[in-house]
Amino acid sequence: MAGTDIPDAAGTPLDAGSSEPLHLQLRGHLRAQILNHSLPPGTALPSEAQLQVRYGVSRSVVRQALGALADEGLIERGRGRGSTVAPRQEHHRLVHRTTGLSAQIAGTGANVGTEVLSLTVQDADASTAVLGTPQVLALERLRTADGVPIAVIHTWLPTPTFAELAAEDLHDASLHAVLGEKFGVQITSGKRQIRAVPGDRDLLRLLQLEASSPVLLLEGTSFDQDGRPVEVFSTWHHPDHVVFDIDIQREPSPSAPTGSLPVSQGSSPVSPADPAPDAMADRARRLGTELLRFANQLSDSGS
Incomplete structure (x- = not known):
């Protein structure tokens, strides 16, 4: 399955001069997009080679980042079929x-x-x-x-x-x-x-x-x-x-008496506040x- 283009949520590339290792930066970048549903469950991630080119990093950096995401249960990895975003445990x-x-x-x-x-x-x-x-x-x-x-x-x-x-x-x-x-x-x-x-x-x-x-x-x-x-x-x-x-329920009809709200059978009245x-x-x-x-x-x- 072909990889999906990843939206550049951060708007900036990885920072080689940062004290944070590159594999953690890449993991955090992908993780944020998985959690905010920019990459929804079932989405195929780009291949390791594509991620290398996209972020300008080595294959070992990509593999470390993907391994960490797999350990968290955020992605599923399979030999010959790449990585996909895992179903959410919600x-x-x-x-x-x-x-x-x-x-x-x-x-x-x-x-x-x-x-x-x-x-x-x-x-x-x-x-x-x-x-x-x-x-x-x-x-x-x-x-x-x-x-x-x-x-x-x-x-x-x-x-x-x-x-x-x-x-x-x-x-x-x-x-x-x-x-x-x-x-x-x-x-x-x-x-x-x-x-x-x-x-x-x-x-x-x-x-x-x-x-x-x-x-x-x-x-x-x-x-x-x-x-x-x-x-x-x-x-x-x-x-x-x-x-x-x-x-969500429909609001009370305008014909309802002022100050009153519908109450379902067996429920308590709803406070106007x-x-x-x-x-x-x-x-x-x-x-x-x-x-x-x-x-x-x-x-x-x-x-």
Whole structure:
């Protein structure tokens, strides 16, 4: 299969005078285009000889770069058939639903694992004041899918409501499921925000990401069946393995009474302050652009 022309996303050739080895520069150049879908899954890469000419490097440099991409699972290499971009190992999260990441991914057949990193009692602060208790239960977890780290989750719960919650309750388990089974609490509504943020050293280590990698942060507050706030959370997602999906619905008819929104059977009323579906869709579309811009800024600042 003939190789595909590679768009020159960086706009500059490899820098032979840089302290960064050429094979890492080439790997980073190709990797960025795979991750931003300039080179979508199934795309045939140019041959080793073509890459040599395109970037003005030796065959050993090209082979080292392609070998590193293959080790990451980003490309597939085969004798006599060149290299192609590998299928993405993505897990999709419906952020407009109250079901958590664990339940959604487990529903696709993936093997979901949860490691409790810490469970402590802390004084409430401005970010957890909505829970209405002077102290909160602070929970930190690492979530994996098929053995690959995909999210680091920090959750704050009101005490003494959940004082009996134990770390062993949450090993390889869904927090929402445990809250329902052990405390009779059902998560029925909430508010969510999505943004691209830099990852600190500990976070990047847990997610097995390179230095200066941006991550996808989902923050929110969840409410129970009686409308009481029961959790505040921040979840940092691996940007290569988790995709946020949003279902879009038509806006209410202009004939609907002022201030009212349609409510599906069995669902909770939507607060007028909550983002409309179109606004959420617009945020999701901007998120990808923001993430790529942020990654480029980090790369430039570290060069």
